[in-house]
Amino acid sequence: MSTALGSKPVPYLQVLDTEGNVVNPDRMPDLRDEQLRELMRRMVFTRIWDQRAIRLARQGRLGFYAPVSGQEASMIGSEFATAREDFILPGYRDIPQAVWHGMPMYQAFLYSKGHQHGGQIPEGVNVLMPQIIIGAQYVQCAGVALAFKLKGEKRVAVTYTGDGGTSQGDFYEGINFAGAFHVPAVFIVQNNQFAISVPVRLQTAAETLAQKAVAAGIPGIQVDGNDVLAVYAATKEAVDRARSGGGPSLIECLTFRFGPHSMSGDDPTRYRTKELEHEWEQKDPLVRFRLFLQRKGLWTEEDENAVIEEAKNAVNEALKQAEATPRMTVTSLIDSMFEQLPADLLRQREEFAAEEGN
Numbered sequence: 638m639s640t641a642l643g644s645k646p647v648p649y650l651q652v653l654d655t656e657g658n659v660v661n662p663d664r665m666p667d668l669r670d671e672q673l674r675e676l677m678r679r680m681v682f683t684r685i686w687d688q689r690a691i692r693l694a695r696q697g698r699l700g701f702y703a704p705v706s707g708q709e710a711s712m713i714g715s716e717f718a719t720a721r722e723d724f725i726l727p728g729y730r731d732i733p734q735a736v737w738h739g740m741p742m743y744q745a746f747l748y749s750k751g752h753q754h755g756g757q758i759p760e761g762v763n764v765l766m767p768q769i770i771i772g773a774q775y776v777q778c779a780g781v782a783l784a785f786k787l788k789g790e791k792r793v794a795v796t797y798t799g800d801g802g803t804s805q806g807d808f809y810e811g812i813n814f815a816g817a818f819h820v821p822a823v824f825i826v827q828n829n830q831f832a833i834s835v836p837v838r839l840q841t842a843a844e845t846l847a848q849k850a851v852a853a854g855i856p857g858i859q860v861d862g863n864d865v866l867a868v869y870a871a872t873k874e875a876v877d878r879a880r881s882g883g884g885p886s887l888i889e890c891l892t893f894r895f896g897p898h899s900m901s902g903d904d905p906t907r908y909r910t911k912e913l914e915h916e917w918e919q920k921d922p923l924v925r926f927r928l929f930l931q932r933k934g935l936w937t938e939e940d941e942n943a944v945i946e947e948a949k950n951a952v953n954e955a956l957k958q959a960e961a962t963p964r965m966t967v968t969s970l971i972d973s974m975f976e977q978l979p980a981d982l983l984r985q986r987e988e989f990a991a992e993e994g995n
Contacts, residue, residue, distance in 0.1 A: 647847040647889075650871050651861040655920050657928025666870045674935055676717060676865055678944050680923055682708040683733045685688045685948035686742075690749075694900035699749045701769075703730040704896030709862075710922035711827050712797075713737065714868030719795055724781050725764040726774040726796035730827075734797065735764045742955035743962075752965050753973050772802040775811030775824060782820035782885070793879045795872075801832020803849060803935075804840050812887060816853035821879035823872065824887045827862060829894040830917075834908040835887055835908035850887035862890025863922040866929075893917035917919065966993055 652661050659665060668676075687706045694702040704713065708730075710729060717723065717736040725731075725738045732745045739762035748755030756766035768774040778796035785792045802808055803826055815822045826846050830837060843849060850857025856878075860871045868890055875886035895918070897903035916973040930936035971982055978986065 647845055647857045647859050649859045649861075650867045651864050652866040652870060653861075653864045653925055653929055654812060655863075655925055657925050657930075657932065659929075661867075664867070664870050666866055666873060668866075668869070668932075670935055672717075673930060673933075674940070676713060676757070676869070677923075677926055677930055677936055677940075679713045679717070679737060680865065680926065681941055681944045682948040682951075683709050683713060684923060685945050686733075686952050689949065689952045691896065691898075691900065692748075693695030698956070698960075698977045699746060700751050701729070701899060702749050702902060703732075703899045704894060705730060705733060705925075707895040707917065707921070708827055708829060708892045709733070710865035710926070711825070711860075711862040711868050714865040715795070715797075715825055715872040715888075715890075717801070718872035719793065719868050720876075721763065723763060723793045723795060723876070725786075726766065726778045726781065726794060727767045727970070728771070728774055728797050728799070728802070729767045729769050731797045732767060735767060738762070738764050740764050742951060743958035746955055746959035747962060750959065752865075752959075752962065753970055754962060757973065770807075771809035772798055772805030772811075774798065776807045776814070777811075777836050778822050778824065779811045779815040779818075779820060779885075782815060782822035782879075783818055786818070786820050791880050793823060793876050795825065795876070797825045797827060799832060800826060800830065800837050800840065800846060801835065802826070803846050804832065809849075809852075812850065812853040815885040816855045819884040821882075822885040823875045823879055824885065825872070826887070826889045827892055828889055829892050830913075831898070831905075831908065833898045833903065835907075836908075845889060847887060847889035848910040849855075853887070855887060857887040857889070859889045859891065863920045863925065865922060865926050883971045892922075893920070901951065908949075968993060 654660050684706055690702055693699045713735045716737050725734050727735045736745055738740050744755050774796045778794045782794040828846055832838050845859050847857040847859040858871055861867045887924050897905050968986050971986045
């Protein structure tokens with residue numbers, strides 16, 4: 638590891654190049670053929686789901702939605718390295734990780750629509766509701782991980798933010814607390830190059846975002862975030878280290894969101910050039926991994942088409958279930974706030990119930 642000016646002060650990990658060739662066999666993760674195929678299935682599924690969700694948002698059938706195409710490797714590869722008992726603390730773009738960790742897709746749609754049931758995570762599903770406050774999940778992650786440590790549980794808390802989140806105070810507080818208390822946490826930064834419209838070079842003078850781990854006294858690594866095997870390998874190492882008592886880690890995944898920041902009026906053509914978009918399209922995580930699997934005889938066009946149909950059907954069914962969910966009322970919202978309502982809320986509930994009955 639070098640800290641000389643102009644060189645990378647943290648390790649950098651890549652396993653596959655953009656043509657799907659193995660360039661770092663020593664870091665090839667130990668995954669069975671069926672696991673490699675499952676990684677691809679989840680990435681293709683997520684791409685189709687995202688395309689459909691964008692159309693639904695344009696139709697007004699979803700509320701807030703943040704596109705994910707281009708970031709599938711960092712999302713799917715990292716979640717795949719966790720265990721079901723581990724806890725995922727997603728940001729608002731990290732819906733795929735929450736769903737692949739057990740959150741029903743129809744509830745993800747309800748979350749997007751602003752329905753309270755979208756945040757009522759089922760028992761046994763170890764995720765929090767996606768955090769809309771940028772960086773807040775980093776503080777929460779440190780707290781969840783501290784609880785695991787105090788209880789003596791061999792569980793890990795994993796959270797995400799974008800490059801813009803690393804400019805927030807919560808980011809620094811979260812990793813500093815985690816480092817000071819040596820808790821089992823993994824902090825992942827999906828550096829998709831723009832905090833909405835602000836490029837990374839205007840956000841920080843740091844050469845990498847991963848090196849911010851140094852100030853917290855924890856390991857940091859920068860990963861090719863469009864290489865699902867590299868993301869998996871880095872996350873698995875960090876998760877295993879945390880689970881065995883080795884403390885927290887910070888992983889920076891270099892990636893790129895193909896779509897806008899969100900479907901709420903963002904126009905990426907105002908701050909991104911066509912040349913930059915074309916450059917990152919050549920690094921598409923699905924293309925890279927598909928080439929790798931095809932050379933191994935593990936993926937065919939028929940496999941891909943089957944997943945595409947599976948994803949379309951799953952999205953349609955989840956949307957039907959979400960749209961069939963009874964509309965939220967003020968009284969049902971109040972009922973979900975406390976196990977036993979305090980007197981002031983009981984009084985308000987009675988007033989709203991009377992109005993709703995008219």
